Amino acid sequence: MNLFRNVVFVAAIAGLVAGVVLACMQAYATVPLILKAEVYEKAGGGHHHDHTAAPAATNDAMSTVAPAGNATSSAAPAGTDAMAPAEEDEGWAPADGFERFAFSVVANIVTGIGFALVLVAVSEFFGGVGNWRQGVFWGLAGFAVFTLAPGLGLQPELPAMPAADLLPRQIWWTATAAATAIGLGLIVFRRSLPLTILAVLLIVAPHVVGAPQPDSFETPIPEGLHHQFVVAVTVTNLVFWLVLGAIVGVVRRRFTGTATSMRDSFA
Template identity: 35%
Template sequence: MVTRVLTVSILAGLLAGLLISALQHVTTTPLILKAETYEAALRAQGAPMQAAFSGEARIQLAHNDPKAGPDHAGEHDWKPQDGLQRTAFTSLVTIGTAIGFAALLLAGMIAANEQIDQRRALAWAVCGFFAFGLAPAMGLAPELPGSAAAELQQRQLWWLLTAMVTAGALFVFLRVEASWARALAALALLLPHLIGAPHPAAPESKVPAEIAAHFAALSLAIQAALWLVTGFAVGVLWPWAARRNAAPVAA
């Protein structure tokens, strides 16, 4: 069972990740690159003062850090270079995310004693997108570089609360027939949004609102596509893996 789960998760994630990576390359990636130009242009306005301060900061950090030295200089400033390297790293992250989605779908369906086929896997994928994509985005929309944001830890905690509560509420609402349980599940769906997502005191952004809105919409569409393609791949590959494992036994 464990081997089959790992095999299907990796294959489904690889197929979905490669497909969605190609889609990202022509949709969200150009918007990210455009947003970075706005961010860089605003930084360049204070370049002389910023450069002087940056140099002093690096010297001070090197002096205070016992591990700092020639071999460690600039190691925290590394990022993939634009072009092939950046595309490759983005694709690897997308594939890894798809593998995680596939494993999450399989774990949930197996724990719920659900038959795994294309239709049911797609239904679970829709619920996965609602719980881990759409519901959190209602409070914290996908953000471009240079966007104003609250403290990272606060956003992570709110996102985790929203995703877990939404996933649990959906499961209860769809699998439990008691009216009182469904009513509580509906109220639980509203709870994170009644608490409210953390936002900065001054919601200023370096990126034009039109680009930010376009990116948020495309990001949600890409995530929905990733969930659906992953769910479809899981629904196709799980019966195939079951038949493949049963073949030697029958022989």
């Protein structure tokens, strides 16, 4: 078996487990908050977000995903439809209950496998994830890169919350994730003072520039509800990344029977 098949196998198992875990956590931690926000959205009338791009419980807590054009993306909802009439046809969306949960599970599994592929592929260039403990550290790095750093500028948003234009947010999110990843890599794997200083500058730079902000912050959503949502999204994503990293370490070690890099073992 070649390296590619090994990476895909490990990532598929880890992504499947982590995705299911995340979906279950969302069902109890974030989806109820989204449903509450939708009540305020309907009562507010003027503020409206597009719900057609994804199921409400699909990307609601995935601040690991770049801003997308839907109200439940944790990074940022679409700004282009923010002022659409409330009576506008929203198109198809999964029904509340099992159908909504099922779509959430599928979407989170796909997302989990995608991030697991990134984690496994990158880690192999640095010796691989030898055990679950190393996997936890890699998971923490993934959380910092894809959730924590972008979330400092683009907090997870509920329906009816204002947002800047989608493209600038996506650019800032991507640049922040890339700068954080490079910075952490320089600190951990290139231990020298000049590179550490450069790494810190890279990590801080996007936040000095600042994330794109909406023209107005007016929203019918109570501040307390939004705060609960931000905390819930952050915690669920932290658990997601810890589980993802740990499972990668366990499966990879069992699959290869060694802590050495798969690139060396199966070249």
